[in-house]
Amino acid sequence: MKARIDAYFDHPDRRAQLIAGISRLVAVKSVREAAAPGQPYGPGPAAALDEGVALAREMGFRAENLENYVATADLNDKETALHILGHLDVVGEGKGWSTDPYTCVERDGMLYGRGVSDDKGPVMCALMAMQAVRDLALPLSRNVKLIMGGDEESGSSDLAWYYANHPYAPYTFTPDANFPLINIEKGHYHPDFGKTWEAETVLPRVTGLQGGFRTNVVPPEAQCVVAGISPIDCAVEARQVQAETGAVFTLAEADGGLSIHCAGRNAHAASPDDGLNAISALLALLARLPLADCESTRAIQAMHTLFPFGDNRGQALGIGQADEESGPLTLNLALMTLTGTGFTAKFDVRFPLCANEENCKNACEASLARYGIAVTGDAGMVPPHHVPADTPLVRTLLDCYRSYTGDTDAKPLAIGGGTYVHDIPGGVAFGCEFPGFDPKMHAADEQASVEQLLTACKIFTLAIARLCG
Structure with missing residues (x-):
């Protein structure tokens, strides 16, 4: 089968x-609007x-647009065993492109354009894998549905x-992430x-102090007066x-004092x-200045103590932990605003499977309370998404990946981010980004390797044949 x-x-x-x-899909500027x-x-x-x-109909599949929420394509009329989840919306093009972002350009074996990797290229790979299964007459007893x-x-x-209107499938994967396979997405607490x-x-x-602009971004700038x-003096x-x-x-003179701007580096x-x-770098500086003993100074010192620069594991906050399967807890102090009468802040924690309400949420609130700092609102913990490595889906997909890459040591991955299957029971992320390749996701000159996409087509074809055969 592999040779065919x-x-x-x-x-x-x-x-x-x-x-x-891919060129046809990229040509559609599919950024969300009102x-x-x-x-x-x-x-x-x-x-x-x-x-x-x-595209799906031209390739001979039964396809329909469901009220402009999703579109589906079915390989056959049998009972569905597998859902493949791709998406055709994209982020905005931004600035800095060397080509037209909505024209797919091929250069030296690479495709450039918004969506070539995320996720229009992988959607086309899935469609062509379905086509290959049909054209090669690989024996199937069940259907695969591309969503x-x-x-x-x-x-x-x-x-x-x-999924509020349709059932889940026994097997689900999304080609909107990484190979070899992602089976653990850490929980969120922010x-x-x-x-x-x-x-x-x-x-x-x-x-006054202001830092950060989004919860899920390491703050690249912070400033204070x-x-x-x-x-x-500073x-x-x-x-x-x-x-x-x-x-x-x-450092610059300000009205009645000093203005400090801190430039860091953003990251997810x-x-x-x-x-x-x-933010934490600025707090480190402020904690060394000879500030008056007052509530604002005590708040700054407390924040520096709880969120020291470089402590991206939550150790000082008392929530640091890790397990072998899903790795360590990570913490990003994302937002902080201080005025003349108080401060507010927010962090983003991605926690491993071993975390729970007692050793994460309650421990965090207790640490904050020691400094008179309180959590506001209903801050619950969003649980991790975990599909055990020994399930048939994970074993089959990994075997298909190993067959085409020769990477016999390939193992499932745990990530701090979320994928398209985070809320899908039993779903995993599978491709199309290969290890070591930078697709420039969400950036200018988003790119995809043609050869890698064709390899993904082969992997998906074999996976469909094994999961639906």
Whole structure:
């Protein structure tokens, strides 16, 4: 079977078909916009779903657009055993492209365009795998249904709608992540917390602080104003903290005091080690200044103690933990605002399977309470998504991957981020990004390797044959 699949996709026509199909999908600017009548995600995603249906029908599949939430394509009329979840919506193009983001360009074996990797290229791979199973007359006893979504990038309400009206399949995977396979997505905990106090007059003190812009991003910038102190009074400490952290401080005169800007480096909250947290670096500097003994100073010192620079594991907060299967807890102090009468803040924790309410949520609240800081609102823990490695789905998909890569040591992955199957019982993420390849996801010049996409087609073909045969 493997030899027949190889021969099928090694034919030049398959390469041309793959590029042509991806090009048609990329040409549709499918960024979510305001809802319109019959278009819950706006005209772009609706047009992309229509194009997905047109492609599937041209390839001989029964396909339909379901109220512009999702589109589906079925391989046969048998009972469905497998759902493949891809999406046709994309993030905005942003700036810095060397090509037109909505024209698929091939150069030196690479495709460039918004969606070539996330997730229009993988959707085309799934369609061509279904086509190969049919053309090669591989024996099937059950159906595979490709579900093409229109809202993955903005919350996956498309799948919530679909599964509120349709049953789950025995097996589900999404080609919207990484190979070899992701079977664990860590849980999420991101409470709001803070403290208030009466207006203060003592000097020197911090009168305002602002840092971060999104919960799931390591804050690249933070700034504050310190009344009653001058830049020269802070210069030595700023150089010391800059050398220790790598963050860059800019000091300037401000009305009645000092303005401090801290430049760090952003990264996804699921990988905080890749960034430089500007908020915690700024707190490290402020904790060294000769500030007056007052509530705002005590709040800054407490935040520095609980969230010291470089502690991306929550050790100081008392929630650090890890297990062999899913790895360590990660923490990103994402947002902080301080005014003359209080402060608010928010962190983003991705916790492993061993975490629970007692050793994570309750432990965090107890640590904050020791400094008079309280969690506000209902901050619950979103549980991890975990599909055991010994399930038939995981074993079969990994075996298919190993067959085409020769990577006999390939093992399931645990990640801090979430994928399209996070809320799907038994679902896993499987491809299309191969180890070591950077697709420039959500960035300018998003790219995909043609050869890697064709290999993904082969892997998916074998997976369909084994799961539905």
